[in-house]
Amino acid sequence: MTANKVKDEDLEKFAKELQDQIMSQLRQQYSAEVIDRWQNPRNFKRIENPDGYAQVKGSCGDSMEMFLKIEDDRIIDCGFFTDGCGTTIACGSIATEVAQGKSFIEALALVSADEILKRLGGLPEEDVHCALLAAETMRRALADYLFQKKQSWKKLYRKVEVE
Numbered sequence: 001m002t003a004n005k006v007k008d009e010d011l012e013k014f015a016k017e018l019q020d021q022i023m024s025q026l027r028q029q030y031s032a033e034v035i036d037r038w039q040n041p042r043n044f045k046r047i048e049n050p051d052g053y054a055q056v057k058g059s060c061g062d063s064m065e066m067f068l069k070i071e072d073d074r075i076i077d078c079g080f081f082t083d084g085c086g087t088t089i090a091c092g093s094i095a096t097e098v099a100q101g102k103s104f105i106e107a108l109a110l111v112s113a114d115e116i117l118k119r120l121g122g123l124p125e126e127d128v129h130c131a132l133l134a135a136e137t138m139r140r141a142l143a144d145y146l147f148q149k150k151q152s153w154k155k156l157y158r159k160v161e162v163e
């Protein structure tokens with residue numbers, strides 16, 4: 001066995017141990033739901049020409065965007081984007097999952113920080129603001145939909161940039 005091969009195997013073993021260590025620490029702090037949404041977020045996407053859109057900056061300085069496609073007052077597609085941490089991603093994912101397929105009124109009633117926390121099996125105190133950010137962004141995107149609906153001519157002049 002060459003010295004380089006030994007070095008590669010050592011490095012691989014070290015990386016694997018480090019990863020296992022990090023995952024075991026995460027499992028002590030977060031539920032399986034949080035880790036799953038963190039690693040495989042649903043609806044993590046920007047949507048062209050949304051019928052409802054909001055961008056909100058949270059208390060920690062991270063921001064979240066929500067994009068809603070709505071037909072006959074029903075949410076047919078929704079997405080979110082954030083520059084925030086893993087728990088913010090998990091919260092955005094749950095918020096969009098709860099809203100997906102619901103009527104405007106149902107989504108407004110259902111998407112709250114409490115609901116997000118419940119579905120995630122709770123969050124450590126210092127991460128609760130991530131759920132507040134996701135719920136607030138959804139609420140504003142829904143309000144934006146209502147506002148645009150009342151003044152539909154304005155939508156023609158509005159442009160939401162999607163990279």
Ligand code: FES
Pocket residue numbers: 058060061062084085087088129130133
């Ligand atoms: S840490 Fe800022 S929103 Fe999650």
